[in-house]
Amino acid sequence: MTARVVVTSTFLPLQEEAEAAFAGMDVEFVMVQANTPAELIEAVRGADAVVSLAEPYTREVIETMGSVRSITRFGIGVDNVDVPAATEHGLWVTNVPDGNYREVAVHAITLALSVARRIPVIDKSMQETGTATLALAEGTRRPDEQTFGLLGMGRIGRRVVTMAKAVGYRVVVFDPMVTAADAAELGAELLTFDEVVEHSDILSLHVPYTEANRNMIDADVIARMRPGSVIVNVSRGGLIDEAALGAAIRSGHLAGAGIDAYVGEPAPLAPDHPLRGLENVILTPHSAHFSAESIAEIKQKALADVARIVRGEKPVYPVNNPA
Numbered sequence: 001m002t003a004r005v006v007v008t009s010t011f012l013p014l015q016e017e018a019e020a021a022f023a024g025m026d027v028e029f030v031m032v033q034a035n036t037p038a039e040l041i042e043a044v045r046g047a048d049a050v051v052s053l054a055e056p057y058t059r060e061v062i063e064t065m066g067s068v069r070s071i072t073r074f075g076i077g078v079d080n081v082d083v084p085a086a087t088e089h090g091l092w093v094t095n096v097p098d099g100n101y102r103e104v105a106v107h108a109i110t111l112a113l114s115v116a117r118r119i120p121v122i123d124k125s126m127q128e129t130g131t132a133t134l135a136l137a138e139g140t141r142r143p144d145e146q147t148f149g150l151l152g153m154g155r156i157g158r159r160v161v162t163m164a165k166a167v168g169y170r171v172v173v174f175d176p177m178v179t180a181a182d183a184a185e186l187g188a189e190l191l192t193f194d195e196v197v198e199h200s201d202i203l204s205l206h207v208p209y210t211e212a213n214r215n216m217i218d219a220d221v222i223a224r225m226r227p228g229s230v231i232v233n234v235s236r237g238g239l240i241d242e243a244a245l246g247a248a249i250r251s252g253h254l255a256g257a258g259i260d261a262y263v264g265e266p267a268p269l270a271p272d273h274p275l276r277g278l279e280n281v282i283l284t285p286h287s288a289h290f291s292a293e294s295i296a297e298i299k300q301k302a303l304a305d306v307a308r309i310v311r312g313e314k315p316v317y318p319v320n321n322p323a
Contacts, residue, residue: 002026003310006044008034009053012074014299021303027310037061044068049306052080054266059085070094070309072302075289076101077236078319079209086320092309093319096301098155100294105159107288108234111258112148112202113167114282115230116140120256121280139228139255141201143168149200151193151216152235153178157206161186164202172196197221202230209236219244228255234288237262246274249281256280260288 003026007014010033018029034043040061044050047065050057051072062071062085070092071081078095086093114120118137125132148169150157157173161183164171171188174196183190197203203225207213217231217240225231231254233240242263248254259275265286269276275283305315 002028003048004028004030004046005049005051005306005310006047007031007051008040008043008055009051009074011053012295012299014303017299017303021300021307022310025307025310027307049309051302051306054080057081057086062086062089062091065089065091070306070315072306073319074298074302075099077208079236083320087322090322092315092322094302094305094309094315094317095319096298096317099298099301100289100291101155101159103291103294104156104234104288105163107260107284108156108160108204108206108232108258109163109167111234111260111282111284112164112204112230112232115232115256115258115280116143116146116202118256118280120282144170146170146201147172147199148202148204149173149191149196150188150204150206151175151196152206153183153188154206156234157204158186160204160206161188169202172199194224198224198226200229201226202232204232205235205239207235207239209238214238215241217241217245219247222248222254225254227253230254230256230258232258234258234260237265243274246278249275249278256282258282258284260284261286 005027010031032043034040034055037056037058037060040055041064044065047068049070050068053074057071059082062082068091071086073095076095076097078093081093083093117140122132122136125136146169148164148171150160150173153173153175161171165187172191173183173188174191174193180190219241222244275281305317308315
C-alpha cells in the first residue's frame with residue numbers, strides 16, 4: 001500500500017533528498033504550503049507522515065490527523081507542535097537536534113563579539129562618511145576582563161562555552177539540568193539565574209521557548225543586568241520582552257544586542273518594531289542555523305526518520321514516546 005508523506009512547507013527544495021530517502025519504498029511524496037490550522041487540516045488529510053518547517057501543528061490540527069503516524073520537524077525546536085497532543089494521539093514527533101548546533105554557536109559568538117566591539121556603529125560611520133573616530137569604540141573592553149553568561153548549556157550552549165573560553169572570557173552558566181561538575185569540565189562556572197544575569201557583560205540565551213519561560217528576560221531582569229552589557233538571542237522569539245529591550249538600549253542601560261529570533265516570526269518586523277533603527281544592534285532573520293552543510297544534513301536526517309517510521313521502525317531522533 002502506498003504511503004503518503006506530506007511536507008507542509010515549500011520553502012526548501014526536497015525532491016532529490018526524498019528520492020534518496022524513500023528509494024525502494026512505495027511512497028507518494030507531496031509538498032504544499034499550509035500556513036493556518038485550517039490549511040494544515042486539509043493538506044495532511046490521508047497522510048501517513050507529515051514534515052514541518054514552522055507551521056502550527058496545534059491540538060485542533062492533530063485531532064483531525066487520523067491516519068498520520070508522525071510529525072517531523074526540520075531543525076531543533078518543536079515549539080510549533082503540540083507535543084502532548086501528538087503523544088496522546090499516538091503520533092511520533094521527531095526533530096534533528098544535531099544538524100545545525102555548530103552554525104548556531106558560531107552565529108551567537110559572532111553577534112556577541114561584533115556588538116561588544118561596537119562594529120555596527122563603527123561600520124555605519126565608515127560606510128556613510130569614510131571615517132570613524134575612536135570615540136565610537138568607547139566602552140569596548142578586553143574579553144579576559146569580562147564575563148560571558150549563558151542561560152542554557154545544551155548542545156549549542158556547550159559549543160558557545162568553548163568558543164567564549166577560547167576568546168578569553170570568564171564563562172558562567174545557568175541550567176537546571178547541568179551540574180557544577182559538567183560546567184567545570186568546559187571551564188565554566190555554574191551559577192543561579194539571578195547571578196548570571198547580574199554578573200554578565202554578555203548574556204546569551206540558549207533555551208527553548210515554553211510558556212513557562214515566555215518573557216524570561218523582562219523589564220525587571222533587564223534592569224538588573226550590568227550597565228553597558230550586551231544581550232544575544234539565537235534561540236526563540238518570545239524569550240525577551242522586545243519593548244523592554246529596546247527601551248534599555250535607547251536609554252543607554254544596555255550597550256546593544258544581537259538578535260536572531262522574534263515574536264511573531266516569520267512575519268517581517270514592523271516599521272515601528274522596538275528593535276529596528278537602534279544603534280549597536282544587529283538583527284538577523286532567524287538565520288543562525290544556516291549553512292550549506294547544515295541544511296543538507298537536516299534534510300537527510302529528517303527524511304531518514306520519516307522513512308523509518310513509514311517502514312514501522314522506531315525513529316532515531318524522537319522528541320516523545322507515543323507507545
